[in-house]
Amino acid sequence: MDGFLDETTGVLKNKLGVVSAKELALHEADFSVPRMAQLLGGAKELAATFDAAYFRAIHQHIFQDVYQWAGQTRAAGAFQGEKRTFAHANENELQPRVMRYAPYTQIEQRLDAIGEQLQRENVLRGHSSKDTFAARVAYYFDQFNHTHGFREGNGRTLQIAFTQLGKEAGYAVDFSKVDPHELNKARDLAILRPAGPDHPTQNLAALTQLFKQISEPLPGPAAIAAREPQQARPVLEPSPILSMMEKLRVMQASSYEVGVGLRDIDKGDATRGTQLVRQVNDVIFQPYRVAELGNQIRAAAREVGTHPVLSQDAELVKDTQRLAATVIVVQHVVARETFVEKAGKLAESLTSHWPKEAESLRQVAAAVEHNAPLGVENGKPVNVALGLALQSTELRNVGQELHHATKTLVELQQHPSIAQQLAVRAPGKDAGGLER
Template structure:
């Protein structure tokens, strides 16, 4: 695995290409995006309904398990850390060697927080801090947004709140989400993410957790399905923004656009 995906071009069918290697053998970008979205949505539902148990360890292995379940039928490298630098718009994500540290810090914050006693403001601030580290890690070549949002939903289970990504509920549009996520990266030359921009967004998405329906009650699974928003863990949707190869040797989210860099079909 390490030798197979050790360079930017190795993730594509051909050097200079734009379609990621995939287990379908699909070489059309639009068709791959559709098949990927369909598959990951199906797997997301299975996770949310408890049909595919994910051990709640709240660490890097927890996130890898989510990613592996979501993308295991799409990409050979599902659940494996990327071995290349990546950036998106003005955001330069962690260098591959720094990914484990960011995920370790995210897990440390989760396990050290008193989630059960938090009020809404405390929950939003702590959730924003956790997500800032997960987002800066961007540990996988593709699918970091979907993994991160589902991970945060599972973190919220430790509290009396849940996170509703539906903009009709929170007012947080994909554009707002992408902007504050970009602003949460560390300043140039620094390690620590800046979660302040994420706090009001997480507060807007924080809602009281309703009592869980009885698993044995007639229609319980159907009720959970109806309650599931398409934005819960796939917001923004696939094929909305390209990722590009990273350039810096250290963390920064203020990278400038470099002419001539080619986009791929990377989605979050």
């Protein structure tokens, strides 16, 4: 679906009544360039929040003369979309790959999450070295670009935002210094991740080098103060939302390669490969569906990865491993969230007659929410609560829901990768279970 497109003309809906894509592009440039100049020159000031509202405000200002949907994200027109890259992931590729962006249903959430992480990093202040500044700018540019908030005009919106980000950090970021083709190529390579998701520095190398070329320290007391090392904040572990975004991004990329593997196994029949991609996309749009589809996706990855012929392709095997590994993590996250929800629901129902048992259950749920494993000791209050629920006709259904959620969570915790993750994050005990 493309709610931004005029079905009769095949051209983006616009205020100008233009019915030719070529003519519309010319008008768009004529109107957007002076609007961008207003933002860059300070005639129109925006608070540097770098959240969804901030990006919508930039887009609205740039394109207000051309599009009635200026400032609206892709969600407004239920537009997912995809497009060919300006780059090859490796020298053996005959055709550029297709870039796929974040689900349109998650744009606002993702922009807010990335912006929040950027604020926690003090909007990149404290980088006295242009090298470290460029590396962090490249990371955030890629995150915002992959989110791809708008139907049209993402590049211009990002240029305004990152020019302002540079000023906040004491640097002049001047996109006029770079050939647009080189910018597109570096941007697209970051999306493609040719070195795989485990090598972010390599994947962002071209984009980092580009920002080194177009960034220079600004003069003046304020800029110098912004670059002072005491302004720096440590690069923190990604928030849960950003962590989930990354897992879904890896799933999306690897599923297409594994889908091709299924097609090869089935001698050119793409039915199962297409089904796998559709299942992964369902999970990407609605992560809770991993509870229903996760085991099927992992089975497909295992089949391709252990195939006598296909297993000779080292890169394909890596894709199968990535797909399976990210699915199990997402399954665990969803199972944990489901347990917390069901435990909270039962605790609320128990409060009036069994307040002590209800509070114990809440404490366990709080510990699990912070990634504590559900084990023998902190599982006791759960069993007590379940016993009470099963004795009551009114509480039996919610008790059965928690029983199922508990069983699923405990089973997933036994998977080696999840067990290792929990062991690393949870070195000691407290009243609610294991500490984070």
